[in-house]
Amino acid sequence: MDQQEQVSTTLAGAVRERISASLAPVDAELARRYPGEPATRQPVHTVYVPAEAYTAGTVRSWGERALAALDEHAPDAGAFGAVLGLPEELAGAVYPRVRAKLEREPVEDLRIDFEDGYGGGGGAAEDAHAARAARLVAEAYETGSATPYTGIRAKCLEAAVRERGIRTVDIFLSGLMAAGGLPSGLVLTLPKVTYPEQVAAFAELLAAFETGHGLTPGRIGFEIQIETSQAILGADGTATVARMIGAAGGRATGLHYGTFDYSAGLGVAAAHQASDHPAADHAKAVMQVAAAGTGVRVSDGSTHVLPVGSTERVHEAWRLHYGLTRRALARAYYQGWDMHPGQLPTRYAAVFAFYREGFAAAAARLAAYVGGTGGDVLDEPATARALSGYLLRGIECGALDATEVTGATGLDRAGLDRLAARTRG
Structure with missing residues (x-):
């Protein structure tokens, strides 16, 4: 067993509370102005x-x-x-x-x-x-x-x-x-x-x-x-x-x-x-x-x-x-x-x-990200959102079939929605 590290802090809880209170208006403004990608289909x-x-x-x-x-x-x-x-x-x-x-x-x-x-x-x-x-x-x-x-x-x-x-x-x-x-x-x-x-x-x-x-x-x-x-x-x-x-x-x-x-x-x-x-x-x-x-x-x-x-x-x-x-x-x-x-x-x-040409590569990258298997591209959460959004758009317009996307990524529609961080109806 690794030796347990001793943890010490300097800042008092009151400091964190003051910072959080001072940023509360900014938090609210960010949530209001930038709610994220809608959960609705975008027509082509x-x-x-x-x-x-x-x-x-x-x-x-x-x-x-x-x-x-x-x-x-x-x-x-x-x-x-x-x-x-x-x-x-x-x-x-x-x-x-x-x-x-x-x-x-x-x-x-x-x-x-x-x-x-x-x-x-x-x-x-x-x-x-x-x-x-x-x-x-x-x-x-x-x-x-x-x-x-x-x-x-x-x-x-x-x-x-x-x-x-x-x-x-x-x-x-x-x-x-x-x-x-x-x-x-x-x-x-x-x-x-x-x-x-x-x-x-x-x-x-x-x-x-x-x-x-x-x-x-x-x-x-x-x-x-x-x-x-x-x-x-x-x-x-x-x-x-x-x-x-x-x-x-x-x-x-x-x-x-x-x-x-x-x-x-x-x-x-x-x-x-x-x-x-x-x-x-x-x-x-x-x-x-x-x-x-x-x-x-x-x-x-x-x-x-x-x-x-x-x-x-x-x-x-x-x-x-x-x-x-x-x-x-x-x-x-x-x-x-x-x-x-x-x-x-x-x-x-x-x-x-556009969607069929990029389907195989996008699906492989997303599957590797979700499975934690790595691959030849190191993707971050933001890229996973983009990959999921790409595949969702392909499904919604009819370029891709939901079954082939699930087969290639292991993700159903709900899983793709979660990764794409679609937030509004």
């Missing part, structure tokens, strides 16, 4: 559909049109893999999963658009479109045909369109309540935010709605769309986006990068407005740091190069979209925008390839 994309064009068949139509594009321009795994430069084995694993996804769940997050994409007019027409959107969304949830996440993007809170934006939100939410209540996957998007006060005002609007309907305070969350330079760097030199998260009062669920408005605001020429422009990288990096640990998720923007026309042009657009999506995933932007059904095949191809 958001699809925007003009409100006047949205119908009960929109989602199914997007899936059918995406499948038709595959049938016409890449009818098998070999052809699809050749377009995207995928190894034969990876293409063979990805292609059937893409087709199955398009048949089963072509859209993960749907936004009915009353802002830039809306061409239905204002006044009574917009009132009618907002009421119809509420009815169709409620019916979709009732029949089980709704996308996992659904909501609207109304106009912003700038003076010129403020009343219209507030009215559209009110009509939509009131319609949902009249149809039976707010669905669990409800998402609202606040566009063109410049000042934290606009975020606070939107939070106040939602709080008033909750009070009017006897809803739990904080029930309605929203995404903040980052489309102006002032949202990244304020006139006082601070990162405005970080202040916006605080101004939301716990309601902020996401930060969405607006590729074209932001680029245009910085004077970037139209031909160079893209999500991989240095200006875009800077904005998203600031968003990412501001959101880290807060439970607020970051989404990339979109590309306006659509896969339409000849097979050659479709393939060119597919390669661009696939490359931008893979680039975003490597930078931990796990969500983006899709603006056309033809982009769905490459969205899912990029996401599935």
